[in-house]
Amino acid sequence: MKIAFVGKGGSGKTTLSALFVRHLVDQRLPTLALDADINQHLATALGATDEQAARLPTLSAHLPLIKNYLRGDNPRIPTPDAMIKTTPPGSGSRLLRVVEDNPIYTACVREIDGARLAVTGAFTEDDLGVACYHAKVGAVELLLNHLLDGPGEYVVVDMTAGADSFASGIFTRFDLTALVCEPTLRSVAVYRQYRRYAQDFGIRIAVIGNKVCDDDDLAFLREQVGADLLCWIGRSEHVRASERGQTRPITDLETDNRTALTTIQSTLDSIERDWVGYQRHAVRLHLRNVAAWAGQRSDHDLAAQVDPDFIPGAVRSTRGAVLDTDRLVGVADAVADQP
């Protein structure tokens, strides 16, 4: 199951992603953490030193390998360069389990204090002016679309701040979007913005209150976000200690905060993935991108990459077009993605 942590800058996305990952790892559950923020902090939040974090391999640097591996022998994708970030899997594509041996994980996943992590890669000088957030996280988008995660397996993604995370199609890829919200008007404003998108695209969001100090903070959040408030985390001495470089065991986290992590996990566990809807969304985004920008830039027929009979996670692959691509091409309400 896939969960993203989103919210206002500084609200605690990275902190809560790391706590949640460590909570899962402590239970020895199959878990993959992905840092999809271009300001990469998840590694250090998981306990890496700055030097270790700086030496991590990046997904964006391994994009050719990722594309080549994922396309497998899918005849609709003749070469790696025919693959764009939204190219959906089809018959012959390689789908990844959360834990397995494959060249992508070998190249890009590293263990930090027991947690398996892959990072997008920070923006470099070379990126300025030529790349943007959306291009940089293309590798994450491809991975998410090719991951065959089942119940009891977790993919935890630390997203970039604020509205940027819903400027790319990535935000539709999660079973649960955990919106980290401090008890402040500015944090609530980001929640409202996100909620509108969530409604438009049928995305399940849950607000996780963070840095909740007292009853007034809690009352404020309840009043502002109502039933979307799933649980909350207080100002944590455990987190503050990690800011001082002392990474304490997750079992030492304050009881109430630990309970909040359990609530997030049980909410995620209660969701049943609709693979048909999931693939349909991926296809819709892809065709939208092809029409908007990618089609003119490629020598390949990118729309033909859609395999209408293919549903990841489904044993069946019946003829009779599970995905009606003609209709999907015309869907006007799709997200306006960017290259």
Ligand SMILES: Nc1ncnc2c1ncn2[C@@H]1O[C@H](COP(=O)(O)OP(=O)(O)OP(=O)(O)O)[C@@H](O)[C@H]1O
């Ligand atoms: N529950 C908490 N208790 C104490 N400190 C916290 C808590 N949550 C977050 N912090 C602190 O708040 C600061 C911002 O947290 P964090 O880096 O996780 O936010 P973010 O949303 O990921 O920020 P960015 O938008 O820059 O990625 C950090 O110094 C972190 O230690």
Ligand SMILES: [Mg+2]
């Ligand atoms: Mg962060």
